[in-house]
Amino acid sequence: MAYSQIITLSARIAENTAKVNHYLAANNLPQPSFGIDAPLQSLIPPTEPDIAAARQAVIHDCLELRQLMLGPKEHLSSFQHNELVSQHVILRFRLAEAVPIGGETTFKQLGIASGLNEAQLRKFLRYAMAQRIFTEPRPGVVAHTAASRLLVEDQGLYNWLRFSTDDLWHAACRTGDALAQFPGSEEPNETGFALSNETSKDMFHFLSEHPQRAERFAAAMRFFTQRPGLEPVHVVENYAWEAIREGGTIVDVGGSHGIISIELARQFPSLNFVVQDLDEPVVRYAEQQCPSDLSGRVQYMVHDFFEEQPIRGAEVYFLRAVLHNWSAKYAKKILRALVPALKPGSRIILNEPVIPEPSQVPPEMAARLRANDLVMLELQNGGDREMVDWETLFAEAHHGFRFHGGKKPPGSNLWILEAEWAG
Known part of the structure; x- marks a missing residue:
């Protein structure tokens, strides 16, 4: 008899869980837990890609197995509108800070400290406890878990x-x-x-x-x-910055504090950088924080990227996670504002999400990518784009752009996309 999908998934979960468990045991690392002194994140380092992949496979396969075991009707009714309500109350009324780390308090004491009705507060906290946020070691007593402790310390x-x-x-x-x-x-x-x-x-x-x-x-x-997958190293090591002419200029459009430019300046001492941002307090603070040995090559300026680009003839105009904030109408406006400054051969380098086709990623990863896409819609009517959307965006922004596609560096959440100005 052929194995069913649920048997295949359960066997794969067991196999990959054993891999993770063996790695933790062999390296004398603690097991996953929500106890107050438990590890706060995965202890598998980036130098162990096979073990990290096994862990991710367990997460993805457990999700799929759960969905199959629920079936369509129970799956649809399993989504909870109250998923964030306890976190909202805990954070808004700073309840985590009222619980001593390593100690205990009571629902009554928390009600007095927060001004909340004790009976109502108990409802929120007990729902949070079902999500492993706080624990009730004895009736009426509240103590921290590793998760609730983070709300105080991080x-x-x-x-x-x-x-x-x-x-x-x-x-x-x-x-x-x-x-x-x-x-x-x-x-x-x-x-x-x-x-x-x-x-x-x-x-x-x-x-x-x-x-x-x-x-x-x-x-x-x-x-x-600061999440894994967004480190500057992915940008520094996965584009041919060394091919830019000596003394060349890179304009970091909407670059905030300039973390990418600072890392690039350290690695490529023959290049110069201009970091632009609309928020003048951010720009002035970044100027003060810029390492003194780079201050001559990393400059900051206030600039609205919807207005004409003032730095003309740069080799590269770099935009990181800028265009996904905006709808196509405004993303094209940002690109068109660069046009008067471009010279033949100028490059537009984007560090942006690219949404894969639905069949290219596991459901759990697809849900996370699509959720990020929806966030941009909810906030700004923006959104993440598929590769064909990026190509269309440049084509519609101006006929002088030549879009060359891009690549996703290993371990990165963002792609490096490139377009060239042909005039």
């Missing part, structure tokens, strides 16, 4: 989760309303984010008027960009 994660529950979640809830109210819109101020904040402004202009939320957003983005 400020970057805290800011990211606040942004997720206060901004992204609310924007997602109103996106259907935005689609009904503004059908087919490419405008960045006709979105779920705009409706959820009762504003006629796009997200960036709205945040500029709310400094506290803007700082939280900036902190959340700093945390997000």
Whole structure:
């Protein structure tokens, strides 16, 4: 009798789990757990790609096996609208900070500290406990798990989760309303984010008027960009920067603090860099933080990338995770603003997501990629693009662009895409 898919999956899960377990045991590493002193992330280093792949396979296969075992009807009803509600309350009322790490408190004490009704608070925390956030060692007593402890000790994660529950979640809830109210819109101020904040402004202009939320957003983005797969090394080592003429200039458009330019400047001392960003406080802070040995070759300037590019004749104009924030209408406007500055042979290098065709990735990875795509729609009417969309974007922006495609460096979440100005 031929093996069914569920048997194949369960056997593969067992095989790959054994690989991970053997690696942990052989290297005297602790087993995965949510105990308060448990490892906070995977202990498998990038130098062990086979073991890392086995771990990812377990995650993907467990998801598929669960879906098959549920079946279509139970699968559809398994999605929970309350998935983030406990996190939202915990973060908003800073409940994690009211629980001593390594100690205990009670629901009553947490209610007094937070001003929340004890009976209501208990509902939220017990739902969170079902998600391994906090534990109840004895009835009425609350203590930390490794997950809830992170909400106290990891400020970057805290800011990211606040942004997720206060901004992204609310924007997602109103996106259907935005689609009904503004059908087919490419405008960045006709979105779920705009409706959820009762504003006629796009997200960036709205945040500029709310400094506290803007700082939280900036902190959340700093945390997000520190995830594995977004390291500057993927850009530094996977493009022929050494082929650029000595003394050549690279313009880092929308480059914020210039982390990519700084790394490139260290590796390629014959090149010069100009980092541009619209936010003047960010630019001035970045100037102060730039390593002194690079200050002559890494310069900063305030520039709105919708306006004509002031640095003319550069060898490369580099944009990292910029265009996916914008609909095709505005992405083309950003590219067209470069045109007056371009010389024949100038390169446009993008470091952006590229969405693969549905059959090219496992369901769990596809869901994550598509979720990121939806985030850009919910916030700005932007979105991630398939390769054919990138080709179309350059073709429609100007007939002088020649799109050469790109590649995804091993271990990177972003592709390196290249277009050339032919005039």
